[in-house]
Amino acid sequence: MxxxxxxxxxxxxxxxxxxxxxxxxxxxxxxxxxxxxxxxxxxxxxxxxxxxxxxxxxxxxxxxxxxxxxxxxxxxxxxxxxxxxxxxxxxxxxxxxxxxxxxxxxxxxxxxxxxxxxxxxxxxxxxxxxxxxxxxxxDPFRLHLQGLLVCFILDAALLVVFVTRVSGNLRARDARLADLRRQAVEEEHIVRMGLLASGAAHELGTPLATMSVILGDWRHMPALRDSPDLQDDIEEMQVQLRRCKEIISGILLSAGEARGEAAAVTTLDAFLEGLVQEWSALRPRARISLENNLGGQVPIVADPTLKQVLFNLFNNAQEAFASRICLSAARDGATLILEVRDNGVGFAPEMLAQFGNPYRSTKARQGRGLGLFLVVNVVRKLGGRVAAHNRPEGGATVTLSLPLGSIAIERRRADAA
Structure with missing residues (x-):
């Protein structure tokens, strides 16, 4: 039109x-x-x-x-x-x-x-x-020929303008449809992975509970109770088992199961600080810091999926040999801007060109880019977007732009209603 x-x-x-x-x-x-x-x-x-x-x-x-x-x-x-x-x-x-x-x-x-x-x-x-x-x-015939020439030029020019513009619109439409098809395939892939993860979480619950009971019995056995070294090992194993249970609970929550029981009202400041502290406790050798530029308290419902997104980015930075990681938080109107900066090796050019696509990774091991793939798709589901670039001084920056309404208490209450 x-x-x-x-x-x-x-x-x-x-x-x-x-x-x-x-x-x-x-x-x-x-x-x-x-x-x-x-x-x-x-x-x-x-x-x-x-x-x-x-x-x-x-x-x-x-x-x-x-x-x-x-x-x-x-x-x-x-x-x-x-x-x-x-x-x-x-x-x-x-x-x-x-x-x-x-x-x-x-x-x-x-x-x-x-x-x-x-x-x-x-x-x-x-x-x-x-x-x-x-x-x-x-000589009316000569005048008619001149008119035909003018009409031919006009016809040719308008056809070129019209057809090239319509062809451009059709190419843009086809590219948009191809992008929508790609997103549909990716989302179907996520659903399959979510089903597998949820099923695995349910299956792992029983053996982990059994191991926890056995470790509790071992701790009170006379032969093991008098050995401080064995007691320390048992305590460490119990800590790791509790961590496994938390991970499984997070998977089930992300799959939409029992979310209402674990939904915690907090502030964005506390959520980010707790997230950084938890990741630091799991990886004591990593140096991570938080830059809080929010300028005020923002009540939110702590979302396990957002936590997992940031954990994936932290893990990716550490695997890129980063010795320092920084999480920066700021507000731009109704948009939350989260930046994860590191001083690692950065992204390869082909990775930046296909950032977030599955099975695109420079790491020759299992996983192969699925972490960033999940980051991009989860943020997109929350209504945000992800951008990545390499820093001139070395390392990389991944920026998440999220609407605050997707995690704010008011929006969640409205969704629940």
Whole structure:
């Protein structure tokens, strides 16, 4: 519709220039008032079309056909008033048929071809003849050839402009559809992984509980109770078992099971500080810091998925041989900006070009980029976006932009209601 509006403006301006040239320079008498009324009608049609586009509703085939039909009617009236089939601009009907063939389904295109053919036949039977001045009436065929040349140039230029723009729109649409198909495949992949992870979490619950009971019994056995070293080992094993249980609980929560029991009301400051402290406790050799630039308390519901996203980014930075990791938090209106910076080796160029795609990793081991793949898709599900780049001084920065409404208490309460 927008392409048709632009072409219609060109047509209106072209008609004004042509009518003025024929009337003033060639001194051919034309019915200026009705011809000007047609140009004004085209301008009004364009204004109505622009108002129609503001509705943001899809433009259907029938609607496009009606608009093209109005263009054909305007051209037919102008040709009727200026010589009918003897007017060299009669070939502009082919432009209308071409636009219908490009934009519309085949039945609408054939209908447009039939209507323009009928208009052509009608103009051959009835039209207002042109009365040429004596200076031009001596060689009217030469004047007709000149008009044909001008019409051919106009047709060719408009076709190039229109077809290239429509082709660009079609390519953009195809690229968008391909991107949507890729996202659908990725989301299906996530669902499969989520089902597998949820099933594994349920299956692991029983053996972990059994191991916890056995370790508790061992701790009170006389043969082991008197050995401080064995007691320390048993305590460490119990700590690791509790950690395994927390991970399984997190997987189940992320899968949507028993989320209401574990949903904790907190503030964004406390959530980020606790997250950094927990990751530091799990990896005491790593140096991680928090830069809090939020400028105030933000009540939220602690989301295990967001926690896992940041853990994945921390783990990825550590695996990239980073000795320092920094989590920066700031607000930009209603958007939460989280940055994870490190001084590691950074991302390879091919990784940045396909950031977040599954099975794209420079690490030759199991996992192969699924962590970043999950980061990108979870953030996208929360309504945010992810960007990554390498730092000039070395290392990399991953930026998460999240709407605060996706984790704020008010939004969660509304979703629950």
């Amino acid at each position: 927008l392409q048709l509006i632009q072409l219609r403006w060109l047509a209106a301006v072209g008609q004004v220039i042509t009518i003025g040239f024929v009337q003033l320079v060639l001194e051919v008498d034309l019915p200026l008032l009705p011809m000007a009324a047609v140009v004004v009608a085209l301008a009004l049609l364009n204004l109505l079309s622009l108002l129609r586009l503001r509705l943001r509703a899809p433009v259907g085939q029938a609607e496009l056909f009606v608009v093209l039909l109005l263009d054909v009617a305007a051209l037919t009236v102008q040709l009727y008033l200026s010589g009918g089939v003897t007017n060299p601009f009669i070939s502009l009907f082919l432009l209308q048929v071409t636009m219908a063939a490009v934009l519309l389904q085949i039945r609408w295109a054939w209908a447009m071809a039939a209507i323009t053919t009928l208009c052509f036949l009608g103009l051959s039977l009835a039209h207002r003849p042109l009365v040429l001045p004596s200076a031009l009436s001596a």
